Each structure stands twice: as C-alpha cells, then as structure tokens.
Amino acid sequence: MTNGIVDLPQYTWRPLPGTRPQIIPTQLIAHTAVSNASSLYGWFNSPTAKGTDAHTYIRADGTAEQYRAANTQANANGTANRWWDRDNGVFRGAFSVETWDGRDPEHTPWTPQQITTLRDTALWLNRVYRIPLEICPGPYDPGIAWHSLYPGWSPGRHTCPGALRITQFHDELLPAITTAATTQIGDITVPTNPTFGDIANFVETCFTRAANPDPKGRTYWTVVIAEAVNPLVPMRTMANQLGLI
Numbered sequence: 001m002t003n004g005i006v007d008l009p010q011y012t013w014r015p016l017p018g019t020r021p022q023i024i025p026t027q028l029i030a031h032t033a034v035s036n037a038s039s040l041y042g043w044f045n046s047p048t049a050k051g052t053d054a055h056t057y058i059r060a061d062g063t064a065e066q067y068r069a070a071n072t073q074a075n076a077n078g079t080a081n082r083w084w085d086r087d088n089g090v091f092r093g094a095f096s097v098e099t100w101d102g103r104d105p106e107h108t109p110w111t112p113q114q115i116t117t118l119r120d121t122a123l124w125l126n127r128v129y130r131i132p133l134e135i136c137p138g139p140y141d142p143g144i145a146w147h148s149l150y151p152g153w154s155p156g157r158h159t160c161p162g163a164l165r166i167t168q169f170h171d172e173l174l175p176a177i178t179t180a181a182t183t184q185i186g187d188i189t190v191p192t193n194p195t196f197g198d199i200a201n202f203v204e205t206c207f208t209r210a211a212n213p214d215p216k217g218r219t220y221w222t223v224v225i226a227e228a229v230n231p232l233v234p235m236r237t238m239a240n241q242l243g244l245i
C-alpha cells in the first residue's frame with residue numbers, strides 16, 4: 001500500500017529504469033499526451049524524451065500503465081515535480097497522469113472509461129496519501145488539478161490538457177469523484193474513506209442529535225469505528241442504535 005504502486009484493477013505496473021528522489025505525493029495533475037500511442041513507455045525511455053515522464057498513462061479504454069512509483073518524482077509538471085515543504089521537513093510532489101487523446105485533444109474528450117480511471121486514481125491517492133479531493137488552491141497546495149492551472153507547472157506555457165478536457169474536469173470528473181467519495185448515513189454525508197477526525201465528528205454529531213449524553217458511548221463508538229476494516233458498517237450500526245436511521 002505504501003510502495004507507491006497503484007493497486008487498481010485498471011493498472012499495470014511497468015517501471016521505467018533508473019531511480020528518482022522520494023516525494024510525498026500531494027497533488028494529482030492531469031495531462032493530455034497529444035498521442036495516439038497505446039503506451040508511453042517507449043517514448044519516456046528514449047533519449048528524445050530528455051528525462052521527462054509521468055507516473056501513469058490512461059488509454060482510451062480506461063486501462064493504465066504506471067511508470068514511476070507514486071512516492072518518487074516524475075518530470076511532467078515544472079515546479080510541482082518536487083518541492084521542499086519547510087514546515088514539515090519533507091519533499092512533496094505531484095502524481096502526474098498522462099491521458100490518451102488520439103493526438104487531437106482539442107476535439108477528443110476524455111472517454112467515460114478515462115474519466116472513471118481518473119476518478120479511481122484520485123480516490124486511491126486520497127485513500128493512501130490523503131490527497132484532498134478538491135482543486136489545488138495554489139501551486140504548492142494539496143489537491144487535484146490539471147497541468148496548465150498554474151504557470152509554474154508548465155514552463156513551456158502549455159495549454160494542457162486543453163479547453164475541452166478542462167471543462168470535463170469541472171463538469172464530469174469532479175462530480176464523479178464527489179459522488180464516489182461520500183456516502184449518506186441517514187441525512188448525514190460522510191466520506192467513504194473517513195479519517196479519524198471524520199469519525200469523531202460523525203460520532204459527536206450522532207450523539208448530539210440523539211440527545212444522548214453518554215460520554216462513554218461516544219468513546220466506545222469512536223474506537224470501534226476507527227478500528228473497523230470498513231468504518232461505514234459500524235457507523236451505520238451506531239446511528240441505527242441511536243435511532244437516527
């Protein structure tokens with residue numbers, strides 16, 4: 001889980017040679033490859049690529065190859081490839097995702113299968129590295145984004161991934177991520193992969209709504225839910241026992 005290899009069914013691990021500096025993946029940055037190829041391995045592995053590469057490439061059918069571990073640097077996004085987080089004393093970087101476009105991104109939207117794999121990749125990064133599922137507020141802030149969002153990410157002033165796909169990012173990808181990332185328990189919306197803080201907030205909200213003053217019960221359920229393989233199961237049980245659903 002922490003070796004940086006995406007363990008989604010769409011993915012094949014196909015590492016490029018050579019080692020790269022470590023990063024904590026902090027952003028997902030989506031690209032378009034301007035390519036009709038079924039793989040970018042040969043291109044990234046050739047001298048003409050001059051050391052540029054991406055972590056992954058998503059084909060039209062939604063299958064994907066991964067070329068670099070998520071916790072190592074790839075060279076696709078200028079200043080977002082790797083930067084020093086002085087406050088926490090760690091190097092951070094973007095997880096870069098290239099996508100097939102039939103060599104014509106201005107007229108070729110992401111396919112539904114590509115949107116699904118982009119969504120699942122974002123959810124994987126959220127689950128494993130706690131990357132927030134919102135657009136990066138700044139060039140060094142965590143989140144998800146596209147290549148041309150910040151000038152420093154594309155020193156060549158690319159328009160990548162193009163107007164059509166940036167519109168899809170807002171209108172299709174973000175809603176798909178939000179739908180998959182949250183679930184309803186009664187009328188309370190919770191993250192599908194809750195953090196400890198999310199769990200504590202949910203327990204507190206439920207006990208307050210049920211007007212249940214039992215402080216031991218709150219502690220008990222917080223521990224049980226936090227230790228569960230699927231926290232949503234005991235969350236539902238607790239809400240049910242409190243009479244909320």
Ligand SMILES: [Zn+2]
Pocket residue numbers: 030031032076147158160161
């Ligand atoms: Zn790009």
